[in-house]
Amino acid sequence: xxxxxxxxxxxxxxVERARKFYKKTxxxxxxxxxxxxxxxxxxxxxxxxxxxxxxxxxxxxxxxRGGPVKSIVVTIGVESIxxxxxxxxxxxxxxxVGKQSIGSMGFTAYFRDSEGNVVGLWQAAKE
Numbered sequence: 001x002x003x004x005x006x007x008x009x010x011x012x013x014x015v016e017r018a019r020k021f022y023k024k025t026x027x028x029x030x031x032x033x034x035x036x037x038x039x040x041x042x043x044x045x046x047x048x049x050x051x052x053x054x055x056x057x058x059x060x061x062x063x064x065r066g067g068p069v070k071s072i073v074v075t076i077g078v079e080s081i082x083x084x085x086x087x088x089x090x091x092x093x094x095x096x097v098g099k100q101s102i103g104s105m106g107f108t109a110y111f112r113d114s115e116g117n118v119v120g121l122w123q124a125a126k127e
Contacts, residue, residue, distance in 0.1 A: 003076040003077065003078060003084075004076070004077050005075065005077075006058060006075055006077035006122055007058060007059065007060050007074070007075035007122055008058060008061075008072060008073065008075065009060055009061050009062065009063065009069050009073040009075065010022075010041070010060065010061070010072055011062075011063060011064070011065035011066070011069045011070060011071065011073075012063070012065060013064075013065055015062060015063065015064055019039060019062065022041065026043070028041055030062075037063060037064065038063045039062040040059070040060075040061055041059060041060045041061055042059050043057065043058070043059055043060065044057040044059065046059065067097070069110075069118070070118070071118075073110070073118055073119060073120050074120065075108070075119070075120030076119060076120065076121055077122050077123075078121055078122070078123055080123060081107050081108075081109045081121050081123045084109075084121055085099070085109060085111065085121070088111045088113075092114045093111050093112060093113050093114060094111060094112045095109065095110075095111050096110040096111055096118055099123075104125055105124070105125055106122060106123050106124040106125040107122070108122055108123075109121040
């Protein structure tokens with residue numbers, strides 16, 4: 001099973017303050033999504049689908065600290081979240097948040113690895 005890192009999430013106690021910090025410090029572009037209480041963070045230019053143009057580069061998101069996202073989280077791209085969660089459980093990990101739809105974009109989930117770290121999963125919608 002392939003598993004590239006495809007996304008990151010930064011939790012913030014004060015999201016507006018964090019947006020300003022990262023924008024001023026690194027010139028990252030911020031796209032607030034108020035209906036989702038989330039901010040898309042662009043660290044590198046993207047294509048028409050918002051995917052990074054540069055090989056190896058990733059973009060991410062920012063939200064209020066809480067739920068499973070209490071510290072920075074990396075997200076791993078998988079073909080099937082269901083299959084990944086089964087493999088995670090088989091190898092000593094635990095599901096923290098099961099598969100959730102993110103509209104027409106795809107699905108997300110969170111798991112805790114063998115060391116207690118929370119990691120995200122991303123399954124892109126089929127085209």
